[in-house]
Amino acid sequence: MNFENVDLKGMGAAVEQIEQLTYKLKELGAGIPAVEKNSRIILSVVNILKLGISDPADLINQ
Amino acid sequence: MPEKKTIYWNPFLETMPREKLVEIELKNFRRYLRYAREKCEYYRAKYKNIDPEEIRSIEDIRKLPIIDKEALRLAQEENGFGLFGQMLGVHPNEVTAFRQTSGTTGRPVYVAESYESWQWRVEIWCHILWMAGFRENDNVFVPFGYNVYVAFWEGHYAAEKLGCMVIPGGALDTRGRIDKMLEVKATASLNTPTYGLHMAESALKKGLDPKAIGIKRMVCAGEPLPQATRQRLENIWGAEVYDHIGGTEPCAWGAMCHERKGLHIMEPYFLVEILDMKTLSREVEEGELGVAVVTPLGRHSFPLIRFNTNDIVRKGAAGCLCGRTSLTISEVVGRADDLRKIRGVLFAPVSVEELLRREFPEIGEYEIVVERKGLNDEITLRLESCQGIDSDTMAQICAKIFERLKTKTNLRFNIACVPEGKLARYMLKSKRFKDLRGADQDEF
Numbered sequence: 001m002n003f004e005n006v007d008l009k010g011m012g013a014a015v016e017q018i019e020q021l022t023y024k025l026k027e028l029g030a031g032i033p034a035v036e037k038n039s040r041i042i043l044s045v046v047n048i049l050k051l052g053i054s055d056p057a058d059l060i061n062q
Numbered sequence: 063m064p065e066k067k068t069i070y071w072n073p074f075l076e077t078m079p080r081e082k083l084v085e086i087e088l089k090n091f092r093r094y095l096r097y098a099r100e101k102c103e104y105y106r107a108k109y110k111n112i113d114p115e116e117i118r119s120i121e122d123i124r125k126l127p128i129i130d131k132e133a134l135r136l137a138q139e140e141n142g143f144g145l146f147g148q149m150l151g152v153h154p155n156e157v158t159a160f161r162q163t164s165g166t167t168g169r170p171v172y173v174a175e176s177y178e179s180w181q182w183r184v185e186i187w188c189h190i191l192w193m194a195g196f197r198e199n200d201n202v203f204v205p206f207g208y209n210v211y212v213a214f215w216e217g218h219y220a221a222e223k224l225g226c227m228v229i230p231g232g233a234l235d236t237r238g239r240i241d242k243m244l245e246v247k248a249t250a251s252l253n254t255p256t257y258g259l260h261m262a263e264s265a266l267k268k269g270l271d272p273k274a275i276g277i278k279r280m281v282c283a284g285e286p287l288p289q290a291t292r293q294r295l296e297n298i299w300g301a302e303v304y305d306h307i308g309g310t311e312p313c314a315w316g317a318m319c320h321e322r323k324g325l326h327i328m329e330p331y332f333l334v335e336i337l338d339m340k341t342l343s344r345e346v347e348e349g350e351l352g353v354a355v356v357t358p359l360g361r362h363s364f365p366l367i368r369f370n371t372n373d374i375v376r377k378g379a380a381g382c383l384c385g386r387t388s389l390t391i392s393e394v395v396g397r398a399d400d401l402r403k404i405r406g407v408l409f410a411p412v413s414v415e416e417l418l419r420r421e422f423p424e425i426g427e428y429e430i431v432v433e434r435k436g437l438n439d440e441i442t443l444r445l446e447s448c449q450g451i452d453s454d455t456m457a458q459i460c461a462k463i464f465e466r467l468k469t470k471t472n473l474r475f476n477i478a479c480v481p482e483g484k485l486a487r488y489m490l491k492s493k494r495f496k497d498l499r500g501a502d503q504d505e506f
Contacts, residue, residue: 008074040177041177043178044177044178044181045181047178047181047182047360048181048182048185051090051182051185051331051360052072052074052075052185053074055086055089055090055330056074056075056078056082056086059082059085059086
């Protein structure tokens with residue numbers, strides 16, 4: 001499999017957007033358990049994507 | 063568009079050039095150290111004079127203190143810090159799961175999981191299961207009640223994340239589990255090596271060839287898995303059997319790919335040092351034995367920096383035919399706290415398992431007992447035949463085992479045969495080695 005054609009930088013940027021949007025969602029839904037708790041779960045998974053996608057993408061960007 | 067099928071869970075990390083992997087590990091180490099100093103009482107005190115920004119190389123990391131299980135126990139006994147003592151790295155309200163170590167070597171260590179830290183562990187296990195060929199069409203049977211022990215919880219959640227159908231087989235006896243595996247058409251399982259052998263033995267007693275159950279992949283956890291035991295499991299189940307290495311505190315940090323020749327270190331999620339056993343100060347060379355000192359770079363709820371796992375491993379090469387670039391370990395020899403000096407000879411109980419499983423298929427269960435009689439150590443191997451063979455043949459086999467053990471271990475064993483079914487069977491960690499000499503034994 002050739003990974004050179006994969007847009008890693010684009011994926012890293014998408015992860016960043018999801019994170020920002022989730023923080024915004026959490027802020028908008030402050031005090032609503034269904035929003036706060038689900039936002040936290042999204043952020044936990046975003047953290048995994050940051051380690052697995054954003055970190056390698058950052059190396060390419062350097 | 064990339065191809066849909068890949069042998070890698072995360073191709074970017076798994077095939078990354080080594081120098082880049084090391085770069086990520088150093089960056090993550092600094093970040094992790096900063097986090098631990100800020101959020102965890104233990105490191106706040108211990109590392110107050112250390113500036114994370116000054117960590118620029120592995121050599122710099124080598125200057126930091128090593129923490130071991132006893133230090134964790136002591137830190138948890140400190141008054142005024144709650145259930146997890148000084149080791150907690152998140153607010154107590156963020157703890158979502160309680161786990162603990164098995165307590166084999168002393169008081170169990172309590173391990174806190176936050177939702178975030180748990181997802182990190184599950185991701186590691188996704189790597190392990192993917193490497194072992196688990197895919198969304200697998201029906202994964204887990205023949206245990208998981209209780210407070212972590213490995214099968216991790217495997218369960220990771221298999222779900224892969225999209226497998228997971229069947230928890232806790233509240234059943236062994237026969238019930240075999241029936242359930244047939245009923246749900248299980249294709250994969252997670253179990254201890256001992257229980258894998260026991261299930262096969264039970265199936266055979268039922269007149270059922272274990273191969274007919276349909277398990278194609280098995281990941282073993284909870285105990286060492288010598289190569290000979292792994293091969294015996296593969297032969298008896300007709301399945302690919304995979305090993306991994308890890309523990310409750312740091313998570314699993316090494317696992318087997320489809321080549322099944324040694325274990326890949328799960329870089330860059332972990333920084334793993336394999337250090338000389340006497341001084342713990344020098345990274346050993348490829349082919350040498352050393353103790354694994356592990357830093358899990360994403361364990362925020364329970365930060366561990368340079369944790370001495372006590373696992374004795376042989377350092378392998380970087381890279382593999384599978385294309386992964388991570389460092390490898392070629393052999394797991396056992397735990398340092400399992401090694402004993404008997405009559406002045408260093409003895410690893412796993413060497414007996416390796417010999418029996420490789421050369422003596424007639425032998426089923428076994429147990430090793432060391433006692434002090436007068437001034438001498440006595441070591442006895444109690445053996446069970448697994449094929450109902452006659453006493454003359456068994457005597458000949460025992461004589462052969464005596465000679466092979468003498469050559470392999472430099473020890474003269476007393477060999478005792480016991481009736482089939484007499485020795486204990488284990489589901490989780492087996493206790494086949496019993497040292498009854500008390501505290502006056504030789505120090506390793």
